[in-house]
Amino acid sequence: MHTKKQIVLLAGTKETRIALSHQLQSILGDYFHIRSYSSEEMLPTRLENEIVILSSYLIKREVAHCLIESCRVITARRTINYEYMDQLLQLPEGTDVMYVNDFPQTVEQSVQTLVHLGIDHLNYFPYYPGIPHYQYADIAVTPGEMHLVPKEVKRIINIGVRLIDITTISEILNELGVLEELATSISERFTEKFIQLSKKLALANQKALQLNEHLDKVLNGVNDGILSFDYTGKITVFNKELENIFSTASNKQAVGKHIKQVIKDKELLNFLTNTESEQSDQFFTINDTNVMVHRFALPAEKTMIATFKNTSTTISMEKAARYELKRKGYIGKYFFNDIIGASEEIVRTKNIAKKLAATDLSLLIQGESGTGKELFASSIHNESGRKNGPFLAVNCSALSEDLLESELFGYEEGAFTGAKKGGKQGLFEQADGGTIFLDEIGDISVKLQTRLLRVLQEKELRRVGGTRVLPIDVRVISATNKDLASDIKQGLFREDLYHRLNVLYLKIPALRERKGDIPILLSHFLKMRTTNKMKVENEVVGHLMNRSWTGNVRELKNAIDYMLAVCDGEKITVMDLPQEVMRISGFERSLGGDVIKEIATTSEELPLIAPNEEVAIMSCIYHNHRSGKASSRKSLLMDLESQGVKLSEAQIRLRLDLLERKGFIVKAKGRKGTRLTEIGLIFIKDELE
Numbered sequence: 001m002h003t004k005k006q007i008v009l010l011a012g013t014k015e016t017r018i019a020l021s022h023q024l025q026s027i028l029g030d031y032f033h034i035r036s037y038s039s040e041e042m043l044p045t046r047l048e049n050e051i052v053i054l055s056s057y058l059i060k061r062e063v064a065h066c067l068i069e070s071c072r073v074i075t076a077r078r079t080i081n082y083e084y085m086d087q088l089l090q091l092p093e094g095t096d097v098m099y100v101n102d103f104p105q106t107v108e109q110s111v112q113t114l115v116h117l118g119i120d121h122l123n124y125f126p127y128y129p130g131i132p133h134y135q136y137a138d139i140a141v142t143p144g145e146m147h148l149v150p151k152e153v154k155r156i157i158n159i160g161v162r163l164i165d166i167t168t169i170s171e172i173l174n175e176l177g178v179l180e181e182l183a184t185s186i187s188e189r190f191t192e193k194f195i196q197l198s199k200k201l202a203l204a205n206q207k208a209l210q211l212n213e214h215l216d217k218v219l220n221g222v223n224d225g226i227l228s229f230d231y232t233g234k235i236t237v238f239n240k241e242l243e244n245i246f247s248t249a250s251n252k253q254a255v256g257k258h259i260k261q262v263i264k265d266k267e268l269l270n271f272l273t274n275t276e277s278e279q280s281d282q283f284f285t286i287n288d289t290n291v292m293v294h295r296f297a298l299p300a301e302k303t304m305i306a307t308f309k310n311t312s313t314t315i316s317m318e319k320a321a322r323y324e325l326k327r328k329g330y331i332g333k334y335f336f337n338d339i340i341g342a343s344e345e346i347v348r349t350k351n352i353a354k355k356l357a358a359t360d361l362s363l364l365i366q367g368e369s370g371t372g373k374e375l376f377a378s379s380i381h382n383e384s385g386r387k388n389g390p391f392l393a394v395n396c397s398a399l400s401e402d403l404l405e406s407e408l409f410g411y412e413e414g415a416f417t418g419a420k421k422g423g424k425q426g427l428f429e430q431a432d433g434g435t436i437f438l439d440e441i442g443d444i445s446v447k448l449q450t451r452l453l454r455v456l457q458e459k460e461l462r463r464v465g466g467t468r469v470l471p472i473d474v475r476v477i478s479a480t481n482k483d484l485a486s487d488i489k490q491g492l493f494r495e496d497l498y499h500r501l502n503v504l505y506l507k508i509p510a511l512r513e514r515k516g517d518i519p520i521l522l523s524h525f526l527k528m529r530t531t532n533k534m535k536v537e538n539e540v541v542g543h544l545m546n547r548s549w550t551g552n553v554r555e556l557k558n559a560i561d562y563m564l565a566v567c568d569g570e571k572i573t574v575m576d577l578p579q580e581v582m583r584i585s586g587f588e589r590s591l592g593g594d595v596i597k598e599i600a601t602t603s604e605e606l607p608l609i610a611p612n613e614e615v616a617i618m619s620c621i622y623h624n625h626r627s628g629k630a631s632s633r634k635s636l637l638m639d640l641e642s643q644g645v646k647l648s649e650a651q652i653r654l655r656l657d658l659l660e661r662k663g664f665i666v667k668a669k670g671r672k673g674t675r676l677t678e679i680g681l682i683f684i685k686d687e688l689e
């Protein structure tokens with residue numbers, strides 16, 4: 001049997017032994033048997049008559065004891081492993097790197113080899129264990145000696161163990177007497193390696209080109225102008241939008257030029273190039289286009305970047321976004337100007353509300369039903385920093401607990417039977433970046449209170465049936481007409497939630513506390529509802545003023561709508577008042593003469609009964625009624641006189657007419673005389689008590 005000739009490889013470390021024996025195996029393995037040892041592991045005791053290859057002259061002394069003179073020793077010259085060179089070639093020109101190896105000599109040799117091979121675009125700083133001083137760099141390059149790299153280094157490039165060079169390989173082949181035979185295939189093998197490396201680099205280059213083209217498209221596709229230039233002032237990016245703003249012929253022509261050749265506006269140039277200034281945004285008008293310029297530096301790249309935002313496009317984009325919100329109904333309809341009233345109470349409340357709008361804190365609005373809580377919530381949103389975001393109003397008492405939960409927090413697909421495919425966004429998610437108005441918050445169940453508390457605390461939510469946690473940025477304005485403090489005492493409302501909602505507090509005054517606003521609200525709602533110039537009888541205003549308006553402005557608005565519907569022509573008379581207004585206003589009389597004068601310009605001059613006269617007449621009719629007598633004008637004249645109220649018969653007739661219009665009495669001719677109605681009876685009994 002033909003036995004293969006042997007070669008022995010002696011190396012210092014195990015890693016070198018493996019790498020070099022692998023290299024020799026791939027070249028000579030078909031012809032020779034290769035044994036390998038390292039001094040780090042175990043060396044053979046004695047080598048005789050062998051062809052021995054030493055990995056480096058540095059190990060000569062270490063291995064001398066096992067080499068007999070009869071051995072033919074070849075010390076390998078080593079070179080870098082081309083397979084990994086692409087990593088170095090891809091580093092930008094002038095990059096600082098530390099070159100790390102085990103000894104000063106190996107470091108020096110390797111760096112020299114790299115430079116000779118043309119990999120000379122990097123700044124190499126030597127490093128080996130025990131080096132007295134060294135220059136630090138973020139990147140370390142090492143031929144497999146990763147463990148020697150200082151810890152603080154950010155990136156390590158392993159270029160692999162240095163391999164035996166082609167001259168040593170030739171020497172070995174020569175020694176073995178096979179140089180002629182194998183020279184061609186071996187040099188082809190080396191060439192193949194170079195081709196592989198070139199291929200790798202070409203591919204990387206191609207990828208970089210593709211990426212560049214892609215980035216070019218992205219830069220030219222964006223709506224903003226983008227400019228970048230290096231610290232010498234050379235323009236590196238000048239996108240299409242910028243070409244439009246500056247009306248330059250082609251953005252390609254600007255790239256490579258000095259910034260001063262392209263931008264002539266001194267103030268803009270100064271803003272872009274002044275590295276001392278901390279200001280990063282400034283407004284400019286360039287060729288009639290208003291732009292907001294934002295600049296920032298990339299110090300590591302020695303580059304300045306500036307973006308140019310066309311403000312009119314931004315405004316129309318904002319308008320489009322607002323339109324979209326409006327289409328969905330997610331917009332605050334009311335502004336502070338829509339809150340009508342000149343009373344001290346409402347003016348003060350509006351002033352406080354404007355201040356609260358400037359903050360981003362949760363707010364609890366308290367007020368009776370119909371006082372305008374939603375009006376205030378919407379106005380606060382529209383005056384706040386969130387005004388361009390959505391405003392969503394939810395009436396918490398209008399929905400069942402489960403429905404309200406899924407409406408507020410949304411749900412994932414399959415959360416419950418009937419859940420929509422793909423799940424559903426909740427109102428909180430849809431209000432992101434804006435304000436959610438939770439009306440009638442006092443009506444939500446304890447379960448929902450707990451969920452809401454979590455959302456307010458964590459500023460994130462989980463949809464019903466979901467595990468994903470979604471961050472949310474929503475200002476919560478809640479409102480109630482309940483006394484939440486007493487609900488807390490009774491355990492109906494969580495105190496911790498109350499404090500979260502009630503960071504800020506606003507109380508809206510009831511309409512009866514600011515009756516002076518009634519005539520203004522009346523004329524406002526009339527203007528809103530009709531283009532006709534309506535006349536209103538003074539007495540109507542008197543009745544409106546007398547009522548306590550438990551339903552507040554909403555109730556007043558409804559009453560006005562009613563009167564407009566039933567009135568004849570362009571005049572609202574006392575006959576048009578809704579019955580309940582008539583009935584109750586009798587109890588709550590606090591007629592203000594001034595107010596009547598205010599509205600008098602648009603109303604018919606109708607005399608009113610002075611309150612004392614009204615009560616006097618009504619009490620006379622009442623006494624007659626109790627003793628079963630009818631009241632005639634004549635008897636009333638005498639009865640009134642005895643009470644010290646002096647009125648002529650004609651004056652009494654006029655007043656009786658008015659009392660009849662109010663629904664307090666019914667006049668009949670003859671024996672029946674004037675009688676009290678049910679309402680009249682209630683009124684006078686109440687007055688006399």
Ligand SMILES: Nc1ncnc2c1ncn2[C@@H]1O[C@H](COP(=O)(O)OP(=O)(O)OP(=O)(O)O)[C@@H](O)[C@H]1O
Binds near residue numbers: 340341557
């Ligand atoms: N000061 C005001 N000026 C003009 N309109 C008002 C004013 N206050 C309330 N309104 C009107 O009254 C109606 C009720 O207002 P809003 O819905 O804001 O009251 P609310 O307090 O939120 O009621 P609820 O407690 O029933 O939810 C609305 O039509 C609103 O436009």
